[in-house]
Amino acid sequence: MCAGAYLDEKFRDWVLTHVYANTGSRVAPSYGFDVVPVVAHARRAWLIAAAQNGTLTILLAVAGWYLAPSTALLCTLAYMWFLLVNVRDYVKQWIERFFRLPHRKPDPQESLVLAEEGRRVRDGMVFFLPLAAGTFALMLWRGWGIAALVLGAATTVLAAGCVLGVAEFARRRCLQGLSSGLEPVPLNRRLKAIDAQQRSPVVAHVDDPFIGSGQIVHTWEFTQPLLRPRDDAGGPKGSEFTDPPFRTSELVRHIRDSLDRLARDKGRETELPGLTISDLLLVEGRYLGRYRPLLDRGPRLEEFEEFMADSLAPGRHHLACQVTSWRGDIVTTVYLHTSLQGGMLYLKYTIYALTPTPESFRVIDAVGSTRADATAKAILGKVLSAPRALRAPRHLWRALRMARSVLTCPKDRTDDLRYNIGVRVSAREHLTTARDRSYFQAMDVAKHSKIIERRIISAVGEFLHGRVLTAEFEERTTYILNNGVLNMGSGDVQIGSANTIGSTA
DSSP: OHHHHHHOHHHHHHHIIIIISOTTSOOOOOSSSOHHHHHHHHHHHHHHHHHHHHHHHHHHHHHHHHSHHHHHHHHHHHHHHHHHHHHHHHHHHHHHHHTOOTTSOOOTTHHHHHHHHHHHHHHHHHHHHHHHHHHHHHHHHHTOOHHHHHHHHHHHHHHHHHHHHHHHHHHHHHHHHHHTOOOOOOOOHHHHHHHHHHTOSEEEESSOTTTTSOEEEEEEEEEEEOBOSSOBTTBOTTOBOSSOSSOHHHHHHHHHHHHHHHHTOOOTTTOOTTEEEEEEEEEEGGGOGGGTTHHHHOOOHHHHHHHHHOTTSSSEEEEEEEEEEGGGTEEEEEEEEEEEETTEEEEEEEEEEEOOOOGGGOTTTSTTTTSHHHHHHHHHHHHHTGGGGGGHHHHHHHHHHHHHHHHSOOOOOTTOTTSOOOBOOOHHHHHOOGGGOOHHHHHHHHHHHHHHHHHHHHHHHHHHBTTBOOHHHHHHHHIIIIISEEEOSSSEEEOOOTTSTTOOO
């Protein structure tokens, strides 16, 4: 993701706008990565781009003053190139529509796309003809010959290519630095706030309480009646308890202890890599209220137990189990929520998975991507793209609009009680794409989630045994473990195949 800040300007600007400059909302939890270095490298990439676009804008201004005919000719040629690209796209869309293969079904969006491409071509022709005529008139007015015109244009292109090459060299140097590992990032006031918020066990959200966890894989839930396992002084076997025979915190503690034993297993064949277990408090931003003091320091264990006991409070406790695999490309997160209400034990089990970032961002892991010849090839490509320097003034204007928030340390405003400060976006989810995952990555998500699921069900069964009647619990868990279908009484609930990332209940 740090490499993506140098390779994708849209992602770079998105990080700076929605993470660094967005001081009115909390930062999403960072699973499988650290967002602070990403933001730091996005700022560095922005500085390189701003210096490049500023230099190119000055160059174009000087060339426009002293080499006006040559600059006008370059503008005409560059615009003609962009126009030819639009014509190519229009012809391609037209051929795909009117010479469609028999087995290919018509796309309802084809007509809209074709009309949009046609409009671009028409608008481009309307602007291109006066531009070409103006360039020819300017050349005649200045009395420039062809040789002087070409020499001025070549000088401008060469200077612009040198600027683009130097900027690309700076980016490649930064990428080469990433290949040797992340260096400690100096933290300013804003980066310290981002670092604290991404690690907070209290997640204030707006829409999705599990934001930052990726795509939902599957979920199941059921209620277990709390009935006496044997005859006693309180009543006969199968009757309800007057008071619950245990507290929610006791069950959660037993489940956590069981998962901790799994996390401590360091056997070469039996280890579950990167397994972490943590307590989270998920609360909607509008209802933070009494939870606001916990945003900075985090709840203590006894406070978590109080939240478990209050099943009607807006803040809901979840036990989060995470497995980070494939060097952080895959993060499987299992959320477990438990509560005691109405003489019932309620369990909700949800699995999310973060899939890999785009393949184009993995230049650090690609063989030979940071060698001298690859760097030279990338720099040469930038030099040959000198006609794109005409876009520099527009890019510089956009950079200037962001300059104040990027160059300063904006103060965190999440302590303002008048606004909903819940998390709205996640940098990792913004990049995640399911199509870049492999078969074995999907299989690992299924395997890890099933291992944790089996461990949790076993721990719940052990805890309930002897405390309540468990016949119904054993019957329902058999459906979950063997069939992937949960019979809820009013119909079967298909919880989906764990091999398919994105399937939901």
